[in-house]
Amino acid sequence: MLKEIQTVQATADLIYSEAQVEAALDRMALAINNELAGSNPLVLCVLNGGIVVAGKLLTRLKIPLNIDSINASRYQNQTSGGTIEWVLKPGMPLRDRTLLIIDDVLDEGITLAAIKAYCLEQGATAVYCAVLVDKLLDHDKPIRADFVGLQVENRYLFGYGMDYKGYLRNAAGIYACKGDA
Ligand SMILES: O=P(O)(O)OC[C@H]1O[C@H](OP(=O)(O)OP(=O)(O)O)[C@H](O)[C@@H]1O
Ligand SMILES: Nc1nc2[nH]cnc2c(=O)[nH]1
Numbered sequence: 001m002l003k004e005i006q007t008v009q010a011t012a013d014l015i016y017s018e019a020q021v022e023a024a025l026d027r028m029a030l031a032i033n034n035e036l037a038g039s040n041p042l043v044l045c046v047l048n049g050g051i052v053v054a055g056k057l058l059t060r061l062k063i064p065l066n067i068d069s070i071n072a073s074r075y076q077n078q079t080s081g082g083t084i085e086w087v088l089k090p091g092m093p094l095r096d097r098t099l100l101i102i103d104d105v106l107d108e109g110i111t112l113a114a115i116k117a118y119c120l121e122q123g124a125t126a127v128y129c130a131v132l133v134d135k136l137l138d139h140d141k142p143i144r145a146d147f148v149g150l151q152v153e154n155r156y157l158f159g160y161g162m163d164y165k166g167y168l169r170n171a172a173g174i175y176a177c178k179g180d181a
Pocket of ligand 1: 046050073074105106109110111112
């Protein structure tokens, strides 16, 4: 497995450098600080992919907020999605809260749409979504994100929280796997 990971990493195309991603995170944080000022949001990190983006965004947010996590996984370390497995629901009550859901990538939008629907069912008053990457698809998605860092063509990505078969989430840039154009 590690040999495959090394090969994927060595042959991948760099789509956005670390500097470009950090600049995108700055822009996202500015917009979130403006939009959610005074709303006392509960921030939900979507595990596992959202860990890096949430961590990097949170220190840029200057508003009072709480933090919790949710884990709805659809890809289970594969490169194509299946049905959603609910691994973890938030421990904090969502009722009457403004939520900010943070994830790494909006692809088909199935995961984020399911998470948003769950949050509204639980009584959240408003649900905002922030994603580092919005993939450009040739069809409509069931949800749009309120805060988007970067747009990317439809290729399988890794880095900044996004994995290749459970690895490479820690890559400091956004990469596309070779042969997935
Ligand atoms: O828009 P969609 O097509 O639904 O895909 C997007 C989801 O896929 C990834 O999660 P994954 O299921 O791989 O779990 P992970 O967060 O543990 O990587 C990613 O973190 C998003 O949550
Ligand atoms: N790591 C990763 N996860 C995804 N989930 C949906 N699309 C992607 C992608 O391109 N990369």
